[in-house]
Amino acid sequence: MGAKLEHVNVQSHQAYPAEASGGIPLSPVPQQPLAEPFNAEPPRAALVASYVTPSDFFYNRNHGPIPIVEDINRYSVTVSGLVERPKQLFMKDIWMLPKYSVTATLQCAGNRRTAMSKIKTVKGVGWDVSAIGNAIWGGAKLSDVLELVGIPKLTSVTRFGGRHVEFISVDKCKEENGGPYKASIPLSQATNPEADVLLAYEMNGEPLNRDHGYPLRVVVPSVIGARSVKWLEDINIIAEECQGLFMQKDYKMFPPSVNWDNIDWSTRRPQMDFPVQCVICSLEDVSTVKPGKVSLFNHAYNELFMHECLWGALFLCF
Numbered sequence: 235m236g237a238k239l240e241h242v243n244v245q246s247h248q249a250y251p252a253e254a255s256g257g258i259p260l261s262p263v264p265q266q267p268l269a270e271p272f273n274a275e276p277p278r279a280a281l282v283a284s285y286v287t288p289s290d291f292f293y294n295r296n297h298g299p300i301p302i303v304e305d306i307n308r309y310s311v312t313v314s315g316l317v318e319r320p321k322q323l324f325m326k327d328i329w330m331l332p333k334y335s336v337t338a339t340l341q342c343a344g345n346r347r348t349a350m351s352k353i354k355t356v357k358g359v360g361w362d363v364s365a366i367g368n369a370i371w372g373g374a375k376l377s378d379v380l381e382l383v384g385i386p387k388l389t390s391v392t393r394f395g396g397r398h399v400e401f402i403s404v405d406k407c408k409e410e411n412g413g414p415y416k417a418s419i420p421l422s423q424a425t426n427p428e429a430d431v432l433l434a435y436e437m438n439g440e441p442l443n444r445d446h447g448y449p450l451r452v453v454v455p456s457v458i459g460a461r462s463v464k465w466l467e468d469i470n471i472i473a474e475e476c477q478g479l480f481m482q483k484d485y486k487m488f489p490p491s492v493n494w495d496n497i498d499w500s501t502r503r504p505q506m507d508f509p510v511q512c513v514i515c516s517l518e519d520v521s522t523v524k525p526g527k528v529s530l531f532n533h534a535y536n537e538l539f540m541h542e543c544l545w546g547a548l549f550l551c552f
């Protein structure tokens with residue numbers, strides 16, 4: 235079985251074996267060596283082949299080279315900042331906490347950017363429609379982890395004025411001038427057990443693989459993928475939201491009157507949730523069909539489903 239993800243923005247393609255997705259014909263994949271950072275999405279037919287997206291078909295978005303964490307025993311996450319009892323947590327400390335399985339959709343905020351660019355050019359990776367996936371994530375709840383440093387459940391501000399939880403990763407990227415990838419979410423969401431924010435060490439019942447954040451990543455259900463930081467290294471409790479580029483000068487929505495010459499990033503909050511959307515996946519944009527009954531399969535997403543993505547079937551008669 236060959237590579238299962240399609241490297242975005244690569245032009246030269248070769249036919250892809252149909253048996254790789256259980257008989258569903260897949261779109262072609264590139265044969266070139268992969269560039270860094272690695273960004274890839276599955277063919278759209280793979281998305282509707284199963285409710286849970288197999289890890290091998292799950293899109294990949296990276297801003298820097300993928301780091302290798304070799305010594306799991308020495309790997310640790312520091313929890314510090316505006317907290318009473320800062321702590322260094324090793325994997326054994328995380329594994330000791332109650333384990334939860336959460337089915338959650340991750341989607342890159344740039345998904346469908348190629349289609350958006352047909353209306354007005356947008357900067358960024360030229361995704362088709364498949365920078366989205368539905369996985370069963372296994373790990374500890376962030377609300378339990380934060381209790382270890384003295385932050386009770388359902389806290390929106392710590393005694394020291396902490397209101398946001400910043401996640402800082404191991405990987406380094408050029409957009410942060412060689413610094414780590416980072417993002418934050420409000421403390422009220424992080425300490426709410428019902429929000430199901432996870433420090434995940436498993437994906438679809440297997441240890442997280444390297445591409446998806448081994449050994450530990452954040453999963454923030456119902457929020458754009460950019461906030462689900464992979465290869466977590468530090469958790470920082472801070473007063474203001476994270477000042478990193480991906481929170482302040484990227485992943486924001488502006489009206490059509492704004493362009494690169496007049497943009498004022500400070501006028502918009504970092505994007506967290508998504509608009510409702512739906513995509514037909516069993517046909518390509520340019521497919522033509524014969525008159526008669528046509529079965530279509532789509533994926534639909536609505537943040538009100540909270541954690542779950544709905545894979546639907548739609549039947550149309552022409």
Ligand SMILES: Nc1nc2c(c(=O)[nH]1)N[C@H]1C(S)=C(S)[C@@H](COP(=O)(O)O)O[C@H]1N2
Pocket residue numbers: 292293294295296297298340341342343403404405415445446447458459460461462463464465
């Ligand atoms: N450390 C780190 N975490 C990261 C990123 C990254 O480049 N580095 N990319 C983010 C973005 S933009 C998305 S959409 C998701 C993608 O997760 P995946 O590659 O597991 O699908 O990871 C997020 N977490």
Ligand SMILES: [Mo]
Pocket residue numbers: 295341342343344459460
């Ligand atoms: Mo993303």
